Structures are given as structure tokens and as C-alpha cells.
Amino acid sequence: xxxxxxxxxxxxxxxxxxxxxxxxxxxxxxxxxxxxxxxxxxxxxxxxxxxxxxxxxxxxxxxxxxxxxxxxxxxxxxxxxxxxxxxxxxxxxxxxxxxxxxxxxxxxxxxxxxxxxxxxxxxxxxxxxxxxxxxx
Numbered sequence: 787x788x789x790x791x792x793x794x795x796x797x798x799x800x801x802x803x804x805x806x807x808x809x810x811x812x813x814x815x816x817x818x819x820x821x822x823x824x825x826x827x828x829x830x831x832x833x834x835x836x837x838x839x840x841x842x843x844x845x846x847x848x849x850x851x852x853x854x855x856x857x858x859x860x861x862x863x864x865x866x867x868x869x870x871x872x873x874x875x876x877x878x879x880x881x882x883x884x885x886x887x888x889x890x891x892x893x894x895x896x897x898x899x900x901x902x903x904x905x906x907x908x909x910x911x912x913x914x915x916x917x918x919x920x921x922x
Contacts, residue, residue, distance in 0.1 A: 790845070791855040791870050799834045799861035799909060803889055808874045809859045810881030813888060816855055819843035830854065834861065835904025836891035849873070856888040861909070886914050 791812075803809070821841045830838040832854060839853040858866055859874065890910040894902040901907075 788849040788873065790849045790851040790873055791858050791866065792850075792852060793858055793862070793865060793867070793870075794830075795833050795858065795862040795865045797833070797862070797865060798905065799832075800863070801909070803860035803884075803909070803913065804863045805860060805884065807879075807881055808871065809856060810883060811877040811879065812856050812859050812874055813882050813884045814880045815845045815847075815877050816843055816851070816853070816888065817882070818846050819851070832857065832862075832891075832906070834906045834909075836861075836906045837894065838891065845877075847877070854891060856884050857891060860884065860889050861906075886910055889913060 820843070822844060824841075829840050830852065832838075836854060836857050841853070843851050843853060843855070845851060890906050890913070893907070893910075894904070896902055
């Protein structure tokens with residue numbers, strides 16, 4: 787089984803996400819993915835603080851990926867292996883724009899209900915601003 791986009795970026799994310807055909811193909815594939823019959827007892831944390839889900843995602847073509855696959859393509863593209871980029875380009879040519887959660891992972895809160903602020907949350911806030919505010 788091909789393991790797609792199981793990477794651990796070493797560099798901080800780009801300031802703006804790369805939302806192109808590859809990223810949007812991956813969005814569609816992830817949305818159509820199924821979960822296996824197991825979960826992990828934790829999650830993966832990217833260098834920028836984005837958290838994965840506690841499960842793998844099985845794409846419609848049988849490949850395995852993780853819930854940070856869209857994040858990696860959008861914010862850590864320079865660290866994605868060429869073989870993974872080639873594999874994503876082989877996905878069906880159906881595209882959809884990513885949600886903020888698909889790009890940045892879930893928001894995190896402590897036991898008191900206070901939001902935990904991570905590097906990725908600054909980028910999330912910028913992305914979530916109305917279009918007219920993104921120019922600043």
C-alpha cells in the first residue's frame with residue numbers, strides 16, 4: 787500500500803498556502819477517504835503546531851495518507867518528495883478548495899477551555915480573514 791504524504795517537515799510553513807490543482811485534488815481525495823478499523827492513541831504534530839487526527843485516511847484508490855496531507859501540500863510544499871507530488875498529480879482531476887481545518891488542522895484548547903495558540907494559528911487567522919483584509 788502506498789503511504790502518501792507521511793512526512794515530517796523540518797522547516798516552518800510558508801507565509802501563504804499554495805492552493806493549486808495539486809492541493810485541491812488532495813482535498814477531494816481526503817474528503818472521500820475512509821478510516822481503517824483502528825485509531826492511534828495520539829496524533830502527529832507538525833513543526834508549526836498543526837495536529838493530525840488520530841487515524842490514517844484510506845483514499846478511494848487504496849493509498850494511505852494522514853489528515854495533514856492537505857496542510858503539507860499547502861504549507862510545506864518544498865519538503866514534499868517529488869514522488870509524492872507525482873502521486874498526487876495522478877489523483878482524479880476533480881478539485882475543491884480546502885477548508886481552514888483541512889489547511890491548519892483542528893484548533894486546540896486546554897482543559898479550562900482556553901484556546902492554545904500555535905504558530906499555525908497565526909496563519910489560520912490570516913487565512914480566515916475576509917478577502918479584503920488579506921492584503922494587509
